[in-house]
Amino acid sequence: MPGENLTRAEARERASVVRTESYAVELDLTTGPTTFTSRTTARFAATPGGSTFIDLIAPSVHQVTLNGRALDVARVFADSRIQLDDLAETNELVVVADAAYMNTGEGLHRFVDPVDDEVYLYTQFEVADSRRVFAVFEQPDLKATFAFTVTAPAHWTVVSNYPQVGAPVTVEDGTNANGGADKGTATWTFETTPRISSYITAIIAGPYHGEHQELTSSDGRTIPLGVYCRGSLAEHLDTDNILDVTRRGFEFYESTFGVPYPFAKYDQLFVPEFNAGAMENAGAVTFLESYVFRSKVAEATVERRAVTILHELAHMWFGDLVTMRWWDDLWLNESFAEYASTLATASATRWTSAWTTFSSLEKNWAYRQDQLPSTHPIVADMRDLEDVEVNFDGITYAKGASVLKQLVAWVGQDEFFAGVRAYFAKHAWGNTELRDLLTELETTSGRDLSAWSARWLEKAGVTLLRPEITVDDAGVITSFAVLQEVPDEYPIQRPHRLAVGGYDLDATTGRLVRTVHVELDVDGPRTEVPALAGVHRPALILVNDDDLAYAKIRLDPQSLATAIEHLSAFDDSLPRTLVWTAAWDATRDAESPAGAFVDLVLHNLAHETDSSVLLVLLRQLGTTLDLYVAPERRATSDVAAADALLALARGAEAGSDTQLQLVKAFAGRAATQAQLDAVRDLLDGHTALEGLSIDTDLRWELLASLVTGGRAGEVDIAAQVAADPTATGQRAAAAARAAIPTAESKEAAWTAVVDGEGLPNAIQAATIAGFGRVHDVGLLLPFVTRYFEVLEQVWESKTSEMAQNIVVGLYPSDLAGDTRVDVLGLTDEWLAGHPDASAALRRLVLEARDGVRRALAAQEVDRRG
Secondary structure (H helix, E strand, O other): OOOOOOEHHHHHHHHHHEEEEEEEEEEEOOOOOOEEEEEEEEEEEEOOOOOEEEEOOOOEEEEEEEOOEEOOHHHHEEOOEEEEOOOOOEEEEEEEEEEEOEOOOOEEEEEEOOOOOOEEEEEEOOOOOHHHOOOEOOOOOOOEEEEEEEEEEOOOEEEEOOOEOOOOEEEOOOOOOOOOOOOOEEEEEEOOOOOEOHHHOOEEEEOOEEEEEEEEOOOOOEEEEEEEEOHHHHHHOOHHHHHHHHHHHHHHHHHHHOOOOOOOOEEEEEEOOOOOOEEOOOOEEEEEHHHOOOOOOOHHHHHHHHHHHHHHHHHOOEOOOEEEOOHHHHHHHHHHHHHHHHHHHHHHOOOOOHHHHHHHHHHHHHHHHHOOOOOOOOOOOOOEHHHHHOOOOOHHHHHHHHHHHHHHHHHOHHHHHHHHHHHHHHHOOOEEOHHHHHHHHHHHHOOOOHHHHHHHOOOOOOOEEEEEEEEOOOOEEEEEEEEEEOOOOOOOOOOEEEEEEEEEEOOOOOOEEEEEEEEEEEOOOEEEOHHHOOOEOOOEEEEEEOOOOOOEEOOOHHHHHHHHHHHHHEOOHHHHHHHHHHHHHHHHOOOOOHHHHHHHHHHHHHHOOOHHHHHHHHHHHHHHHHHHOOHHHHHHHHHHHHHHHHHHHHHOOOOOHHHHHHHHHHHHHOOOHHHHHHHHHHHHOOOOOOOOOOOHHHHHHHHHHHHHOOOOOHHHHHHHHHHOOOHHHHHHHHHHHHHOOOHHHHHHHHHHHHHOOOOOHHHHHHHHHHHOOOOOHHHHHHHHHHHHHHHHHHHHHOOHHHHHHHHHHOOOHHHOOOOOOOHHHHHHHHHHHOOOOOHHHHHHHHHHHHHHHHHHHHHHHHHHO
């Protein structure tokens, strides 16, 4: 039997037999805290006499009736499938089951608010978890209409994809056995949806706080807008800001896509213990509730929320209105939403430098992913659901969006979106593959995109561009060429539409200003740039100015020297970010010593004006100190870096974003007694930084710093969680307890995550983060061999999300280069001894191994200085 997997071949076979028409789904959410009643009536056409199966994951199935004929449940239901034989031309299937609530962020997730003990529910169905709630043909190309009816506690709010029909109907003598208050029960009925895929259907239920506005669509319809969060977070919900971004997105997308918003309403719901950033359920988008800001956050986080809002809104067209046929073309959803949301952010909101954020954050993610042994084409080969679950990665999102940006630069933005509009017009409410999109883009651009697609979408790998410059004695360029280097594993020369920019120091202002700009097409291993011949050589040359191309870049020696000395002198954040990226990439590629990158960052952080870039740089600084600096130099480097971060925080503008980020970064690295004294003084109020508010979330971060350093413990954690008994407080406490620097606390954390059964996803993630937070990596040594011993058991016994968190989060990367254990050797031994392990599991282990391999190479370069 297939367990819970589904192969592409099976999906294609089923689609050849079945054409889905409609689902009527009735859920009773009042029956108890572990299961709920699910009744599905599915109507579908089929090949007469044929056989197929419908998907369902449920602890018990009470009834399966096909065309009025009761089927033997024990015979037809196993694992995740109900076998259906002797189909008619038109069919009606009724399935009644008890389905299970989840605490993993998959299916119908159940959460109890520790503040008021109220129950909150929400669904998360991508990739294939609608089958945890109702019987369904779980594949994206078997679209159907959905009509939901939900019985729930009467004091709840219930939201689905389409508006409710009238007011909820009170259930006579109804009682709520699902926890929280019992004020009777009621039944909500919702309008029938258009034809959509099951993974974008949704039910969100609980005593959610809602705020409402409306807008007028481009076709004149009134679109109701709702914003929801848990009641205990209501005071922090900034609805006006959220809906300002939403309105700007509606106007931008309806104009750019040429298609009015396709659904009847637009609700945005911030839900607890969410695994991802958001989910594009049609008309009922769910978000990570950390986007409801109860404390001051970095401007980078506010921008990220705006981009996420616009990303999910773009999905209403890319993914929901037009959907990929199978998960091979997941990029048709995610790459387009990523590109469109960045374009909308830069064009229609106050974050006009969104492409700088994209370059710093998304493209670095893509470059990293594209250099892993598991890299794959943008159009991926998704053989089954397990392949898909681990493929929501930097290729599918960030590389795909980068390549679309490159395509737009090549064919022209007007021509590109003319093709997109034709694509929507032709395929609305349907399913598509790559060729469907290319056909429309070829028509509107007049270009044959087959060769472009073959090299960019259907082949993996990232190339490297570097300049080759000759200059005469007078400083005039006599020749200039762009060299394209390809990785040995993927020797694909790609065409690039890019710009070469030259920057000089202004004698009056001391700023780096662009004095040369040449746009051209680069193709092949060497491309001459005759337009630069005869130009006086600028002080700094960027071969991918404006960041149009998807490629790693290197600076020539003179440009690098100028950049190091004058990095803060750029007026524009984007070229500065390109220099940062080149320096980071050279460090990761073991071409430049890690210590040099640490120095570059610490000497220029104070001048970085872009919040998102600062956030990325601080993360990169942490990775460099933890993994890329030679182990024998690490203690000295760590202390010096933490001291520098504290000094920078003290010198930052009072109340600034930079001040907040630097304080948090310092707290994350404080290890000496003097450094921990500084943390304690901030936490206790003995020392104050002007403009810095020690709010609830910052208090937790400072406490965690003290716990990790052995200067606070369980008593302090218990006191803080008593003062902050919220869900956020519970997660912070779990992380802090796991960070206590004793063998006992690490053992308790390991046992809870690996062996425990009831740990919710959010607490699991927090515990894993705390487990790995150590100043003495020797605390992690006892768990290295145990990690490899439990891998297969974890993968087989836990859900996909929970298993991935463990496999990735507990991998002993921080011990790379430690003489007491050979992490690389143990990884290779496991891989060699488990050739038949799940391909998805092996992929995650291979990716982790590559991180250690890269760290060892970087450490050796740093050792040589």
